Amino acid sequence: MNPDFLDFEQPIAELEAKIDELRYVSSSDVNLGDEVERLEEKVNTLTKSIFSKLTSKQIGQLARHPKRPYTFDIIDRIFTDFQQLHGDRAYGDDKAIIGGMARFEGNPVMVIGHQKGRDTKENIKRNFGMPRPEGYRKALRLMKMAEKFHLPVITFVDTPGAYPGIGAEERGQSEAIARNLFEMAKLRTPIVSTIMGEGGSGGALAIAVADKVMMMQYSTYSVISPEGCASILWKDAAKAPEAAEALGITADKLSKLNLIDRIITEPLGGAHRDYDAVSSSIREALEASLRELRALSTDQLLEKRYQKLMSFGQFDS
Protein backbone atom coordinates (compact mmCIF):
# COMPACT_ATOMS: atom_id res chain seq x y z
CA MET A 1 0.00 0.00 0.00
CA ASN A 2 1.28 3.42 -0.97
CA PRO A 3 1.29 5.60 2.17
CA ASP A 4 0.89 8.77 0.10
CA PHE A 5 -2.57 7.59 -0.85
CA LEU A 6 -5.59 6.88 1.33
CA ASP A 7 -7.07 3.38 1.31
CA PHE A 8 -9.82 4.25 -1.15
CA GLU A 9 -7.26 5.88 -3.46
CA GLN A 10 -5.13 2.76 -3.87
CA PRO A 11 -6.35 2.00 -7.43
CA ILE A 12 -5.10 5.47 -8.36
CA ALA A 13 -1.79 4.77 -6.65
CA GLU A 14 -1.35 1.57 -8.64
CA LEU A 15 -1.90 3.34 -11.95
CA GLU A 16 0.45 6.13 -10.96
CA ALA A 17 3.10 3.54 -10.14
CA LYS A 18 2.64 1.96 -13.55
CA ILE A 19 3.04 5.35 -15.24
CA ASP A 20 6.24 5.98 -13.29
CA GLU A 21 7.57 2.61 -14.43
CA LEU A 22 6.73 3.30 -18.05
CA ARG A 23 8.35 6.70 -17.89
CA TYR A 24 11.49 5.09 -16.53
CA VAL A 25 11.62 2.52 -19.29
CA SER A 26 10.61 4.99 -21.98
CA SER A 27 13.55 7.27 -21.25
CA SER A 28 15.96 4.71 -22.77
CA ASP A 29 15.15 3.29 -26.21
CA VAL A 30 11.44 2.70 -26.68
CA ASN A 31 9.01 5.55 -26.80
CA LEU A 32 5.99 4.76 -24.67
CA GLY A 33 4.64 8.30 -24.66
CA ASP A 34 1.30 7.26 -26.09
CA GLU A 35 0.85 4.57 -23.50
CA VAL A 36 1.75 7.00 -20.71
CA GLU A 37 -0.72 9.51 -22.03
CA ARG A 38 -3.41 6.86 -22.21
CA LEU A 39 -2.75 5.84 -18.61
CA GLU A 40 -2.71 9.42 -17.42
CA GLU A 41 -6.09 9.88 -18.97
CA LYS A 42 -7.21 6.77 -17.17
CA VAL A 43 -5.88 8.08 -13.82
CA ASN A 44 -7.82 11.24 -14.36
CA THR A 45 -11.08 9.43 -15.06
CA LEU A 46 -10.53 7.03 -12.21
CA THR A 47 -9.81 9.85 -9.75
CA LYS A 48 -12.85 11.73 -10.93
CA SER A 49 -15.01 8.68 -10.53
CA ILE A 50 -13.68 7.87 -7.05
CA PHE A 51 -14.01 11.48 -5.88
CA SER A 52 -17.48 11.87 -7.30
CA LYS A 53 -18.92 9.43 -4.79
CA LEU A 54 -16.96 9.90 -1.60
CA THR A 55 -18.57 8.77 1.63
CA SER A 56 -18.60 11.02 4.69
CA LYS A 57 -15.96 8.82 6.23
CA GLN A 58 -13.71 9.24 3.20
CA ILE A 59 -14.17 12.99 3.25
CA GLY A 60 -13.23 12.82 6.91
CA GLN A 61 -10.03 11.03 5.92
CA LEU A 62 -9.22 13.77 3.41
CA ALA A 63 -9.94 16.43 6.03
CA ARG A 64 -7.41 14.76 8.32
CA HIS A 65 -4.91 14.00 5.57
CA PRO A 66 -1.38 14.44 6.96
CA LYS A 67 -0.48 16.46 3.87
CA ARG A 68 -3.50 18.73 4.04
CA PRO A 69 -2.58 22.42 3.79
CA TYR A 70 -2.48 23.98 7.26
CA THR A 71 -2.94 27.58 8.29
CA PHE A 72 0.70 28.56 7.79
CA ASP A 73 0.66 27.07 4.27
CA ILE A 74 -2.30 29.25 3.38
CA ILE A 75 -0.89 32.35 5.07
CA ASP A 76 2.31 31.96 3.05
CA ARG A 77 0.37 31.87 -0.19
CA ILE A 78 -2.42 34.38 0.14
CA PHE A 79 -1.23 37.00 2.61
CA THR A 80 1.82 39.18 2.65
CA ASP A 81 3.79 40.62 5.55
CA PHE A 82 2.43 38.24 8.19
CA GLN A 83 3.42 39.58 11.59
CA GLN A 84 2.82 36.86 14.12
CA LEU A 85 1.68 37.88 17.60
CA HIS A 86 1.93 35.62 20.60
CA GLY A 87 0.36 34.92 23.96
CA ASP A 88 -2.79 35.61 25.92
CA ARG A 89 -1.12 38.13 28.30
CA ALA A 90 -2.23 36.00 31.21
CA TYR A 91 -0.85 32.50 31.13
CA GLY A 92 1.07 31.50 28.05
CA ASP A 93 1.32 31.13 24.31
CA ASP A 94 -0.68 28.25 22.89
CA LYS A 95 0.93 27.06 19.68
CA ALA A 96 -2.19 25.19 18.58
CA ILE A 97 -3.62 28.57 17.57
CA ILE A 98 -1.55 31.09 15.67
CA GLY A 99 -2.40 34.63 14.79
CA GLY A 100 -1.21 38.01 13.73
CA MET A 101 -1.58 40.86 11.32
CA ALA A 102 -1.00 40.51 7.62
CA ARG A 103 -1.95 42.15 4.35
CA PHE A 104 -4.58 40.68 2.08
CA GLU A 105 -4.65 42.20 -1.41
CA GLY A 106 -2.66 45.03 0.13
CA ASN A 107 -5.10 45.71 2.99
CA PRO A 108 -4.34 44.97 6.65
CA VAL A 109 -6.27 42.12 8.26
CA MET A 110 -6.06 39.98 11.40
CA VAL A 111 -5.43 36.31 10.65
CA ILE A 112 -6.10 33.61 13.24
CA GLY A 113 -6.06 29.87 12.79
CA HIS A 114 -5.53 26.47 14.29
CA GLN A 115 -2.17 25.01 13.43
CA LYS A 116 -1.35 21.32 13.29
CA GLY A 117 2.14 19.88 13.00
CA ARG A 118 3.67 18.05 10.04
CA ASP A 119 5.72 15.60 12.08
CA THR A 120 5.62 14.14 15.56
CA LYS A 121 7.90 16.78 17.01
CA GLU A 122 5.89 19.65 15.63
CA ASN A 123 2.64 17.95 16.49
CA ILE A 124 3.68 17.77 20.11
CA LYS A 125 4.58 21.44 20.03
CA ARG A 126 1.23 22.26 18.42
CA ASN A 127 -0.67 19.72 20.53
CA PHE A 128 -2.11 18.21 17.32
CA GLY A 129 -4.03 21.42 16.77
CA MET A 130 -6.00 21.07 19.99
CA PRO A 131 -6.05 24.43 21.77
CA ARG A 132 -6.07 25.09 25.48
CA PRO A 133 -7.84 28.07 27.06
CA GLU A 134 -4.83 30.35 26.51
CA GLY A 135 -5.12 29.67 22.78
CA TYR A 136 -8.72 30.86 22.69
CA ARG A 137 -7.83 33.82 24.87
CA LYS A 138 -4.99 34.77 22.55
CA ALA A 139 -7.41 34.54 19.63
CA LEU A 140 -9.87 36.77 21.47
CA ARG A 141 -7.16 39.28 22.33
CA LEU A 142 -6.25 39.54 18.67
CA MET A 143 -9.88 39.84 17.64
CA LYS A 144 -10.46 42.68 20.10
CA MET A 145 -7.37 44.37 18.71
CA ALA A 146 -8.75 43.95 15.21
CA GLU A 147 -12.00 45.51 16.34
CA LYS A 148 -10.20 48.46 17.86
CA PHE A 149 -8.15 49.14 14.76
CA HIS A 150 -10.86 48.23 12.22
CA LEU A 151 -9.18 45.21 10.69
CA PRO A 152 -11.33 42.40 9.30
CA VAL A 153 -10.79 39.09 11.11
CA ILE A 154 -10.01 36.07 8.96
CA THR A 155 -9.90 32.71 10.69
CA PHE A 156 -8.88 29.24 9.52
CA VAL A 157 -10.34 26.28 11.35
CA ASP A 158 -8.62 22.91 11.55
CA THR A 159 -8.83 21.13 14.89
CA PRO A 160 -9.92 17.77 16.24
CA GLY A 161 -11.36 19.80 19.12
CA ALA A 162 -10.45 21.78 22.21
CA TYR A 163 -7.92 19.85 24.28
CA PRO A 164 -9.48 17.60 26.93
CA GLY A 165 -6.75 17.87 29.55
CA ILE A 166 -6.46 18.50 33.26
CA GLY A 167 -4.71 21.85 32.92
CA ALA A 168 -7.15 22.99 30.25
CA GLU A 169 -10.05 22.31 32.61
CA GLU A 170 -8.27 24.00 35.51
CA ARG A 171 -7.75 27.14 33.49
CA GLY A 172 -11.34 27.29 32.29
CA GLN A 173 -11.64 25.68 28.86
CA SER A 174 -15.41 26.15 28.97
CA GLU A 175 -15.23 29.78 29.89
CA ALA A 176 -12.63 30.53 27.24
CA ILE A 177 -14.78 29.04 24.49
CA ALA A 178 -17.97 30.63 25.82
CA ARG A 179 -16.31 34.05 26.04
CA ASN A 180 -15.24 33.87 22.40
CA LEU A 181 -18.76 32.96 21.27
CA PHE A 182 -20.12 35.92 23.21
CA GLU A 183 -17.55 38.42 22.00
CA MET A 184 -17.55 37.25 18.40
CA ALA A 185 -21.33 37.69 18.23
CA LYS A 186 -20.82 41.42 18.74
CA LEU A 187 -17.34 42.10 17.40
CA ARG A 188 -17.59 45.35 15.45
CA THR A 189 -15.58 44.25 12.44
CA PRO A 190 -16.19 41.73 9.65
CA ILE A 191 -15.33 38.09 10.45
CA VAL A 192 -14.80 35.45 7.78
CA SER A 193 -14.08 31.86 8.83
CA THR A 194 -12.92 29.03 6.62
CA ILE A 195 -13.14 25.43 7.76
CA MET A 196 -9.93 24.04 6.25
CA GLY A 197 -9.80 20.46 7.54
CA GLU A 198 -11.43 19.28 10.72
CA GLY A 199 -14.05 21.50 12.32
CA GLY A 200 -14.05 19.80 15.70
CA SER A 201 -17.00 20.94 17.77
CA GLY A 202 -16.69 23.75 20.34
CA GLY A 203 -12.97 23.88 19.72
CA ALA A 204 -13.69 24.93 16.15
CA LEU A 205 -16.71 27.15 16.80
CA ALA A 206 -14.72 29.23 19.30
CA ILE A 207 -12.99 30.91 16.36
CA ALA A 208 -15.75 30.40 13.79
CA VAL A 209 -18.66 32.64 14.79
CA ALA A 210 -18.58 34.73 11.66
CA ASP A 211 -20.40 36.81 9.08
CA LYS A 212 -19.35 34.32 6.45
CA VAL A 213 -18.51 30.70 7.17
CA MET A 214 -16.86 28.92 4.27
CA MET A 215 -15.96 25.27 4.05
CA MET A 216 -13.39 23.54 1.91
CA GLN A 217 -15.04 20.91 -0.27
CA TYR A 218 -13.44 18.05 1.65
CA SER A 219 -13.46 19.50 5.13
CA THR A 220 -15.74 18.41 7.96
CA TYR A 221 -17.58 20.31 10.65
CA SER A 222 -19.29 18.44 13.44
CA VAL A 223 -20.74 18.67 16.91
CA ILE A 224 -18.74 15.61 17.91
CA SER A 225 -16.21 13.39 16.17
CA PRO A 226 -17.81 10.42 14.39
CA GLU A 227 -15.74 8.13 16.63
CA GLY A 228 -16.99 9.86 19.79
CA CYS A 229 -20.57 9.82 18.55
CA ALA A 230 -20.38 6.16 17.62
CA SER A 231 -19.02 5.14 20.98
CA ILE A 232 -21.74 7.04 22.83
CA LEU A 233 -24.82 6.39 20.69
CA TRP A 234 -23.92 3.03 19.16
CA LYS A 235 -21.71 2.03 22.10
CA ASP A 236 -19.21 0.94 19.45
CA ALA A 237 -16.46 3.15 18.04
CA ALA A 238 -16.29 0.92 14.96
CA LYS A 239 -19.60 2.44 13.86
CA ALA A 240 -17.83 5.73 13.10
CA PRO A 241 -18.60 5.56 9.35
CA GLU A 242 -22.32 5.26 10.12
CA ALA A 243 -22.05 8.08 12.64
CA ALA A 244 -20.25 10.28 10.09
CA GLU A 245 -23.08 9.69 7.63
CA ALA A 246 -25.80 10.36 10.22
CA LEU A 247 -24.14 13.51 11.54
CA GLY A 248 -23.89 14.98 8.04
CA ILE A 249 -20.47 16.49 8.63
CA THR A 250 -19.65 17.44 5.05
CA ALA A 251 -19.79 20.79 3.30
CA ASP A 252 -22.57 19.90 0.85
CA LYS A 253 -24.90 18.63 3.58
CA LEU A 254 -24.23 21.58 5.89
CA SER A 255 -24.73 23.99 3.06
CA LYS A 256 -28.18 22.53 2.39
CA LEU A 257 -29.05 23.20 6.04
CA ASN A 258 -27.88 26.81 5.68
CA LEU A 259 -25.34 26.31 8.43
CA ILE A 260 -22.50 27.47 6.19
CA ASP A 261 -22.41 30.14 3.49
CA ARG A 262 -20.05 28.91 0.84
CA ILE A 263 -18.15 25.85 -0.34
CA ILE A 264 -14.65 26.29 -1.72
CA THR A 265 -13.90 23.74 -4.43
CA GLU A 266 -10.74 21.70 -4.07
CA PRO A 267 -8.51 20.44 -6.88
CA LEU A 268 -9.10 16.91 -8.13
CA GLY A 269 -7.78 14.50 -5.52
CA GLY A 270 -8.04 16.96 -2.65
CA ALA A 271 -6.37 20.11 -1.36
CA HIS A 272 -3.09 18.37 -0.58
CA ARG A 273 -2.50 17.70 -4.30
CA ASP A 274 -2.06 21.35 -5.19
CA TYR A 275 -1.47 24.00 -2.51
CA ASP A 276 -1.25 26.81 -5.02
CA ALA A 277 -4.53 26.00 -6.69
CA VAL A 278 -6.24 25.71 -3.31
CA SER A 279 -4.79 28.99 -2.17
CA SER A 280 -6.02 30.85 -5.19
CA SER A 281 -9.54 29.43 -4.67
CA ILE A 282 -9.46 30.54 -1.04
CA ARG A 283 -8.16 33.96 -2.03
CA GLU A 284 -10.99 34.40 -4.49
CA ALA A 285 -13.63 33.34 -1.96
CA LEU A 286 -12.16 35.57 0.75
CA GLU A 287 -12.00 38.50 -1.60
CA ALA A 288 -15.65 38.08 -2.59
CA SER A 289 -16.79 37.68 1.02
CA LEU A 290 -14.86 40.69 2.27
CA ARG A 291 -16.10 42.84 -0.59
CA GLU A 292 -19.66 41.94 0.28
CA LEU A 293 -19.14 42.63 3.99
CA ARG A 294 -17.31 45.91 3.44
CA ALA A 295 -20.39 47.25 1.67
CA LEU A 296 -22.32 47.06 4.94
CA SER A 297 -22.20 49.59 7.75
CA THR A 298 -20.98 48.15 11.05
CA ASP A 299 -24.51 48.22 12.47
CA GLN A 300 -25.89 46.43 9.43
CA LEU A 301 -23.08 43.91 9.66
CA LEU A 302 -23.83 43.15 13.30
CA GLU A 303 -27.56 42.97 12.77
CA LYS A 304 -27.10 40.53 9.91
CA ARG A 305 -24.70 38.41 11.93
CA TYR A 306 -27.12 38.41 14.86
CA GLN A 307 -30.10 37.43 12.72
CA LYS A 308 -28.08 34.64 11.20
CA LEU A 309 -27.14 33.28 14.63
CA MET A 310 -30.76 33.48 15.74
CA SER A 311 -31.89 31.54 12.66
CA PHE A 312 -29.97 28.38 13.65
CA GLY A 313 -32.09 25.38 14.58
CA GLN A 314 -35.28 23.73 13.43
CA PHE A 315 -38.36 23.14 15.55
CA ASP A 316 -42.14 23.12 15.56
CA SER A 317 -43.95 26.14 16.91
Added chain:
Amino acid sequence: MRDALNMSWFEKLLPSRIRTDATTAKKKTIPEGLWHKCPACKAVLYRADLERNLEVCPKCNHHERLSGRKRLEMFLDESNREEIAANIEPIDFLKFKDSKKYKDRLTAAQKETDEKDALIVIKGQVHGVPLVAAAFDFRFLGGSMGSVVGERFVQGANEALRQNIPYIVFSASGGARMQEALSSLMQMAKTSAVLTKLAEADIPYVSVLTDPTMGGVSASFAMLGDIIVAEPRALIGFAGPRVIEQTVGEKLPEGFQRSEFLIEKGAIDRIITRHKLRADIIDMLCMLTHKPQPANMEEIDAIAKPEVIKPVEDDETEEKPAEQ
Protein backbone atom coordinates in the same frame (compact mmCIF):
# COMPACT_ATOMS: atom_id res chain seq x y z
CA MET B 1 -21.00 -17.64 32.71
CA ARG B 2 -18.87 -14.59 33.34
CA ASP B 3 -21.11 -13.70 36.23
CA ALA B 4 -20.44 -17.02 37.82
CA LEU B 5 -16.75 -16.21 37.93
CA ASN B 6 -17.39 -13.00 39.79
CA MET B 7 -19.50 -14.63 42.43
CA SER B 8 -18.22 -15.11 45.91
CA TRP B 9 -17.75 -18.68 47.11
CA PHE B 10 -20.79 -18.23 49.24
CA GLU B 11 -23.05 -17.29 46.38
CA LYS B 12 -21.85 -20.27 44.40
CA LEU B 13 -23.07 -22.55 47.15
CA LEU B 14 -26.61 -21.24 46.84
CA PRO B 15 -28.99 -23.09 44.56
CA SER B 16 -29.54 -21.05 41.41
CA ARG B 17 -33.15 -20.29 42.29
CA ILE B 18 -32.09 -18.39 45.37
CA ARG B 19 -29.20 -16.65 43.69
CA THR B 20 -29.74 -13.06 42.70
CA ASP B 21 -27.14 -10.97 41.06
CA ALA B 22 -25.87 -7.97 42.96
CA THR B 23 -27.74 -5.29 41.02
CA THR B 24 -31.19 -6.74 41.42
CA ALA B 25 -30.50 -7.46 45.05
CA LYS B 26 -29.67 -3.81 45.65
CA LYS B 27 -32.85 -2.63 44.00
CA LYS B 28 -34.94 -4.97 46.03
CA THR B 29 -33.70 -3.74 49.37
CA ILE B 30 -35.26 -0.31 48.81
CA PRO B 31 -38.90 -0.31 47.76
CA GLU B 32 -39.57 2.34 45.16
CA GLY B 33 -41.20 5.48 46.50
CA LEU B 34 -41.13 5.14 50.23
CA TRP B 35 -37.46 5.06 51.04
CA HIS B 36 -34.47 6.56 49.34
CA LYS B 37 -30.88 5.56 49.72
CA CYS B 38 -28.55 8.55 49.51
CA PRO B 39 -26.07 7.75 46.73
CA ALA B 40 -23.37 9.71 48.55
CA CYS B 41 -23.55 8.60 52.18
CA LYS B 42 -25.74 5.52 51.69
CA ALA B 43 -28.07 6.64 54.46
CA VAL B 44 -31.55 5.28 53.99
CA LEU B 45 -33.90 8.24 54.07
CA TYR B 46 -37.62 8.53 54.39
CA ARG B 47 -38.70 9.82 50.99
CA ALA B 48 -40.99 12.50 52.48
CA ASP B 49 -38.17 13.84 54.64
CA LEU B 50 -35.94 14.15 51.64
CA GLU B 51 -38.60 15.99 49.72
CA ARG B 52 -39.23 18.39 52.56
CA ASN B 53 -35.52 19.03 52.63
CA LEU B 54 -35.56 20.12 48.97
CA GLU B 55 -34.09 16.78 47.83
CA VAL B 56 -30.96 17.39 49.83
CA CYS B 57 -29.72 14.56 52.02
CA PRO B 58 -30.15 15.72 55.63
CA LYS B 59 -27.26 13.53 56.72
CA CYS B 60 -24.54 14.47 54.24
CA ASN B 61 -25.90 17.45 52.28
CA HIS B 62 -25.80 15.55 48.99
CA HIS B 63 -27.89 17.49 46.47
CA GLU B 64 -30.08 15.16 44.42
CA ARG B 65 -30.75 16.07 40.80
CA LEU B 66 -34.06 17.81 40.24
CA SER B 67 -36.33 17.76 37.23
CA GLY B 68 -36.53 21.09 35.44
CA ARG B 69 -40.07 21.77 36.49
CA LYS B 70 -39.52 20.82 40.09
CA ARG B 71 -36.50 23.09 40.16
CA LEU B 72 -38.53 26.06 39.00
CA GLU B 73 -41.39 25.22 41.34
CA MET B 74 -38.93 25.25 44.19
CA PHE B 75 -37.28 28.46 43.07
CA LEU B 76 -40.22 30.64 42.06
CA ASP B 77 -42.99 32.11 44.19
CA GLU B 78 -46.22 30.25 43.73
CA SER B 79 -48.14 33.12 42.18
CA ASN B 80 -47.74 34.90 38.86
CA ARG B 81 -46.06 32.16 36.91
CA GLU B 82 -46.23 32.08 33.17
CA GLU B 83 -44.48 29.54 30.99
CA ILE B 84 -42.59 30.87 27.99
CA ALA B 85 -42.04 29.20 24.62
CA ALA B 86 -43.90 26.06 25.65
CA ASN B 87 -45.16 25.84 22.07
CA ILE B 88 -41.64 25.25 20.78
CA GLU B 89 -41.34 21.52 20.17
CA PRO B 90 -38.60 19.29 18.76
CA ILE B 91 -38.63 17.74 15.30
CA ASP B 92 -36.35 15.12 13.85
CA PHE B 93 -35.29 17.21 10.87
CA LEU B 94 -32.27 15.05 10.02
CA LYS B 95 -34.11 11.74 10.31
CA PHE B 96 -31.28 10.80 12.61
CA LYS B 97 -30.91 7.17 13.47
CA ASP B 98 -28.27 5.51 15.58
CA SER B 99 -29.02 2.32 17.44
CA LYS B 100 -32.45 3.92 17.86
CA LYS B 101 -34.32 6.56 15.90
CA TYR B 102 -34.08 10.09 17.30
CA LYS B 103 -37.84 10.32 16.87
CA ASP B 104 -38.31 7.35 19.15
CA ARG B 105 -35.82 8.70 21.65
CA LEU B 106 -37.76 11.95 21.73
CA THR B 107 -41.07 10.19 22.25
CA ALA B 108 -39.63 8.07 25.04
CA ALA B 109 -38.09 11.09 26.75
CA GLN B 110 -41.33 13.04 26.43
CA LYS B 111 -43.23 10.19 27.97
CA GLU B 112 -40.78 9.76 30.80
CA THR B 113 -40.51 13.42 31.71
CA ASP B 114 -43.87 14.79 30.64
CA GLU B 115 -41.92 17.61 28.99
CA LYS B 116 -41.55 18.43 25.31
CA ASP B 117 -37.82 19.08 25.55
CA ALA B 118 -34.97 19.56 28.00
CA LEU B 119 -35.39 23.24 28.92
CA ILE B 120 -38.34 24.82 30.73
CA VAL B 121 -38.69 28.58 30.89
CA ILE B 122 -41.03 30.37 33.27
CA LYS B 123 -41.57 34.03 33.94
CA GLY B 124 -42.34 34.51 37.61
CA GLN B 125 -41.23 36.09 40.82
CA VAL B 126 -38.95 35.34 43.72
CA HIS B 127 -39.97 37.13 46.89
CA GLY B 128 -42.08 39.36 44.70
CA VAL B 129 -39.17 40.32 42.46
CA PRO B 130 -40.08 39.58 38.84
CA LEU B 131 -37.65 37.59 36.74
CA VAL B 132 -37.41 34.96 34.04
CA ALA B 133 -36.06 31.58 35.14
CA ALA B 134 -35.13 28.59 33.02
CA ALA B 135 -34.14 25.11 34.11
CA PHE B 136 -32.85 22.02 32.40
CA ASP B 137 -34.36 18.59 32.80
CA PHE B 138 -31.41 16.23 32.81
CA ARG B 139 -33.71 13.23 32.38
CA PHE B 140 -34.63 14.49 28.91
CA LEU B 141 -31.86 12.99 26.74
CA GLY B 142 -29.24 14.01 29.26
CA GLY B 143 -30.41 17.61 29.27
CA SER B 144 -28.85 17.91 25.85
CA MET B 145 -29.10 21.17 23.93
CA GLY B 146 -30.70 21.04 20.53
CA SER B 147 -32.79 23.52 18.56
CA VAL B 148 -35.64 23.66 21.07
CA VAL B 149 -33.40 24.29 24.05
CA GLY B 150 -31.61 27.03 22.12
CA GLU B 151 -34.82 28.68 20.95
CA ARG B 152 -36.48 28.51 24.35
CA PHE B 153 -33.36 29.94 25.94
CA VAL B 154 -33.44 32.82 23.47
CA GLN B 155 -37.15 33.47 23.98
CA GLY B 156 -36.63 33.53 27.74
CA ALA B 157 -33.84 36.05 27.33
CA ASN B 158 -35.96 38.15 25.00
CA GLU B 159 -38.79 38.20 27.53
CA ALA B 160 -36.34 39.36 30.21
CA LEU B 161 -35.19 42.01 27.77
CA ARG B 162 -38.72 43.21 27.01
CA GLN B 163 -39.69 43.35 30.69
CA ASN B 164 -36.29 44.60 31.79
CA ILE B 165 -36.08 41.88 34.44
CA PRO B 166 -33.24 39.50 35.38
CA TYR B 167 -32.65 36.14 33.75
CA ILE B 168 -31.72 33.08 35.83
CA VAL B 169 -30.75 29.79 34.22
CA PHE B 170 -30.26 26.49 36.03
CA SER B 171 -28.05 24.22 33.93
CA ALA B 172 -27.96 20.43 34.06
CA SER B 173 -26.77 19.05 30.78
CA GLY B 174 -24.39 16.64 29.12
CA GLY B 175 -23.83 19.16 26.32
CA ALA B 176 -24.97 19.56 22.74
CA ARG B 177 -27.51 17.09 21.35
CA MET B 178 -25.76 14.78 18.90
CA GLN B 179 -28.97 13.83 17.10
CA GLU B 180 -29.34 17.36 15.77
CA ALA B 181 -25.69 17.38 14.72
CA LEU B 182 -24.13 20.70 13.77
CA SER B 183 -27.37 22.59 14.42
CA SER B 184 -26.86 21.73 18.08
CA LEU B 185 -23.35 23.14 18.03
CA MET B 186 -24.77 26.32 16.58
CA GLN B 187 -27.08 26.63 19.58
CA MET B 188 -23.95 27.46 21.57
CA ALA B 189 -23.41 30.47 19.34
CA LYS B 190 -27.10 31.37 19.33
CA THR B 191 -27.55 31.31 23.11
CA SER B 192 -24.30 33.17 23.71
CA ALA B 193 -25.31 35.80 21.17
CA VAL B 194 -28.63 36.62 22.84
CA LEU B 195 -26.75 37.24 26.07
CA THR B 196 -24.94 40.13 24.39
CA LYS B 197 -28.33 41.86 24.22
CA LEU B 198 -28.95 41.38 27.94
CA ALA B 199 -25.46 42.69 28.63
CA GLU B 200 -26.06 45.78 26.47
CA ALA B 201 -29.29 46.47 28.36
CA ASP B 202 -27.56 46.03 31.75
CA ILE B 203 -29.90 43.21 32.67
CA PRO B 204 -28.40 40.79 35.19
CA TYR B 205 -27.96 37.22 34.03
CA VAL B 206 -27.31 34.61 36.71
CA SER B 207 -26.09 31.16 35.77
CA VAL B 208 -26.68 28.42 38.31
CA LEU B 209 -24.65 25.31 37.64
CA THR B 210 -26.14 22.09 38.92
CA ASP B 211 -25.02 18.52 38.58
CA PRO B 212 -23.90 17.94 35.85
CA THR B 213 -23.07 20.86 33.51
CA MET B 214 -20.76 19.72 30.74
CA GLY B 215 -19.72 20.17 27.13
CA GLY B 216 -21.51 22.61 24.89
CA VAL B 217 -23.74 24.00 27.63
CA SER B 218 -20.81 24.59 29.93
CA ALA B 219 -18.85 26.11 27.03
CA SER B 220 -21.53 28.64 26.21
CA PHE B 221 -24.20 30.41 28.28
CA ALA B 222 -23.50 28.52 31.52
CA MET B 223 -20.09 30.17 31.86
CA LEU B 224 -21.29 33.62 30.80
CA GLY B 225 -23.23 34.68 33.89
CA ASP B 226 -22.67 38.06 35.47
CA ILE B 227 -22.82 35.86 38.50
CA ILE B 228 -22.07 32.15 38.27
CA VAL B 229 -23.07 30.04 41.24
CA ALA B 230 -23.03 26.28 41.68
CA GLU B 231 -24.70 23.79 43.94
CA PRO B 232 -22.33 21.77 46.12
CA ARG B 233 -20.46 18.86 44.52
CA ALA B 234 -21.88 19.46 41.03
CA LEU B 235 -19.82 18.05 38.16
CA ILE B 236 -18.92 20.96 35.89
CA GLY B 237 -16.53 20.99 32.98
CA PHE B 238 -15.89 21.02 29.27
CA ALA B 239 -14.66 17.50 28.56
CA GLY B 240 -16.04 14.51 30.43
CA PRO B 241 -13.79 12.93 33.06
CA ARG B 242 -13.58 9.67 31.11
CA VAL B 243 -12.40 11.41 27.95
CA ILE B 244 -9.78 13.34 29.88
CA GLU B 245 -8.58 10.23 31.64
CA GLN B 246 -8.20 8.45 28.30
CA THR B 247 -6.41 11.43 26.74
CA VAL B 248 -3.89 12.17 29.47
CA GLY B 249 -3.55 8.57 30.58
CA GLU B 250 -3.56 9.29 34.27
CA LYS B 251 -6.00 9.10 37.12
CA LEU B 252 -7.83 12.36 37.76
CA PRO B 253 -7.36 14.03 41.12
CA GLU B 254 -10.09 13.57 43.73
CA GLY B 255 -12.82 16.16 43.39
CA PHE B 256 -11.73 17.12 39.86
CA GLN B 257 -14.38 19.17 38.02
CA ARG B 258 -16.58 19.47 41.09
CA SER B 259 -17.98 22.81 42.26
CA GLU B 260 -15.42 22.97 45.06
CA PHE B 261 -12.64 22.46 42.50
CA LEU B 262 -14.02 25.18 40.25
CA ILE B 263 -14.28 27.76 43.00
CA GLU B 264 -10.70 26.99 44.00
CA LYS B 265 -9.63 27.63 40.39
CA GLY B 266 -11.55 30.91 40.26
CA ALA B 267 -14.08 29.75 37.68
CA ILE B 268 -17.26 30.47 39.65
CA ASP B 269 -18.42 33.06 42.15
CA ARG B 270 -20.06 31.03 44.84
CA ILE B 271 -21.22 27.63 45.97
CA ILE B 272 -24.70 27.98 47.41
CA THR B 273 -26.70 25.20 49.02
CA ARG B 274 -30.18 24.66 47.69
CA HIS B 275 -31.81 26.07 50.82
CA LYS B 276 -30.17 29.43 50.34
CA LEU B 277 -30.49 29.79 46.56
CA ARG B 278 -33.68 31.84 46.57
CA ALA B 279 -32.60 34.25 49.28
CA ASP B 280 -29.01 34.70 48.10
CA ILE B 281 -29.77 35.09 44.42
CA ILE B 282 -32.59 37.53 44.96
CA ASP B 283 -30.50 39.55 47.39
CA MET B 284 -27.67 39.85 44.88
CA LEU B 285 -30.10 40.73 42.10
CA CYS B 286 -31.63 43.46 44.26
CA MET B 287 -28.19 44.94 44.81
CA LEU B 288 -27.32 44.82 41.13
CA THR B 289 -30.60 46.50 40.19
CA HIS B 290 -30.61 49.00 43.06
CA LYS B 291 -33.77 47.66 44.57
CA PRO B 292 -34.46 47.36 48.30
CA GLN B 293 -34.08 43.92 49.78
CA PRO B 294 -37.44 42.12 50.11
CA ALA B 295 -38.56 41.99 53.73
CA ASN B 296 -38.08 38.85 55.85
CA MET B 297 -36.66 36.85 52.98
CA GLU B 298 -35.12 34.04 54.94
CA GLU B 299 -38.09 33.84 57.26
CA ILE B 300 -40.48 33.56 54.34
CA ASP B 301 -38.41 30.76 52.87
CA ALA B 302 -38.37 29.10 56.28
CA ILE B 303 -42.12 29.46 56.68
CA ALA B 304 -42.76 28.14 53.20
CA LYS B 305 -40.75 25.06 54.12
CA PRO B 306 -41.70 24.61 57.79
CA GLU B 307 -40.17 21.20 58.16
CA VAL B 308 -36.84 21.94 56.66
CA ILE B 309 -34.18 19.98 58.39
CA LYS B 310 -31.13 22.07 59.04
CA PRO B 311 -28.51 20.98 56.54
CA VAL B 312 -24.96 20.27 57.45
CA GLU B 313 -23.11 23.57 57.30
CA ASP B 314 -20.84 23.27 54.31
CA ASP B 315 -20.58 26.70 52.85
CA GLU B 316 -17.15 27.30 54.28
CA THR B 317 -15.63 28.28 50.99
CA GLU B 318 -17.17 31.71 51.19
CA GLU B 319 -15.98 32.42 54.73
CA LYS B 320 -12.29 32.05 54.22
CA PRO B 321 -10.27 33.46 51.37
CA ALA B 322 -8.64 30.95 49.08
CA GLU B 323 -5.37 29.75 50.44
CA GLN B 324 -2.37 30.27 48.31
